Amino acid sequence: MLILKAYAKINLALDVLNKRSDGYHEVAMIMQAVSLADTVTLTSQPAGIDLSVNIPGLPADTNNLAYRAAALLKEYSKTEQGVMIHLEKQIPLAAGLAGGSADAAAVLKGLNQLWELNLSLDELSKLAAKLGSDVPFCLYNGTMLATGRGELVAPLPPLPACYVILAKPAVEVPTAWVYGQFKADEVSSRPDIAAMRECLAQGDLAGVAGRLENVLENVTIPVYPEIAKIKEYMLKYGAMAALMSGSGPTVFGLSDCRGQAERIADQLKAQGVPEVFVAKTVSKVE
Known part of the structure; x- marks a missing residue:
């Protein structure tokens, strides 16, 4: 076994x-x-x-x-x-x-x-x-x-160890629908992959946090505004940065302090977010 x-x-x-x-x-x-x-x-x-x-x-x-x-x-x-x-x-x-x-x-x-x-x-x-x-x-x-x-x-070089707050609202977002609705010509800003790779190479957590970007937010957030509200809460409560993961609806926030990450999670639960977790980055191949 x-x-x-x-x-x-x-x-x-x-x-x-x-x-x-x-x-x-x-x-x-x-x-x-x-x-x-x-x-x-x-x-x-x-x-x-x-x-x-x-x-x-x-x-x-x-x-x-x-x-x-x-x-x-x-x-x-x-x-x-x-x-x-x-x-x-x-x-x-x-x-x-x-x-x-x-x-x-x-x-x-x-x-x-x-x-x-x-x-x-x-x-x-x-x-x-x-x-x-x-x-x-x-x-x-x-x-x-x-x-x-x-x-x-x-x-890639590992993301410097940090805590990740994960918050999923009470909605389900079909991945196929998100990609089907995506329109490249409506994207005004795209992630700077090269700059983020450089920040990873330098072990610059703040630099990575400042460059989080997901073009699929342009599709998902207008239909599910609670995603934007969770991002707003995370930043208000002290996360370094917050972003929707994948096609959504989960939002993650980064923190370099476990206590702060747990406080953010508690405040999100108090706001009624149904599923909230505090995790750590996994840097090695398991």
Whole structure:
């Protein structure tokens, strides 16, 4: 039996470029793993794939990315071995934090070990890209540049250790809808990826915080104004910076002080934000 952590991610920078011939958008992102995590338990069994989850109503079949990850690796490796997967979810669903992708990545890594397949991370990453754009990043964690449709990842100098306040309002935002509504010609400001990379190289947390930007806010915030309200609260209560993660609706704020991060979280809860967490950055490959 193996027990793994599946870490959530945030987007320090997210730029959407041209639409590709395959229907996806070309993106450029700086992604960061955080310590908010699901727990993935893998137990060997002679054959077959079984999945259980701790949240009623969450699919526990081929509609779950963790199940599909196991099926894909089983087909690719031609193994006859099976596995029982249990997901203990902590990452909010449909939150822009890559919870499903993190679970899938943990399954790939764990089964590679459990089934003694000896595949490299690069080999697993090629399989991961077939499952979803965020899954390759979730294999590596840390701080990464993601390009292509998000599946092409390269390591960056780690974000200086800090605390991350995560706040999800009581709405769900379909990723496909956000990208479908995105209009490049309506974007007035884009993230400066090169400048943020330089700040990372210098270990400049304040410089990174001052350059947080996500062009998808232009789509999501006008329809879900509570996202802007959470950003406003975070800054009012002392976060270094605040930004929507991914296609939303979760907002994250950065702080270099645990006590302050916890105070911000408490004040957000007092304002009625239903799901609030304090996490730390995850800098090393797990």
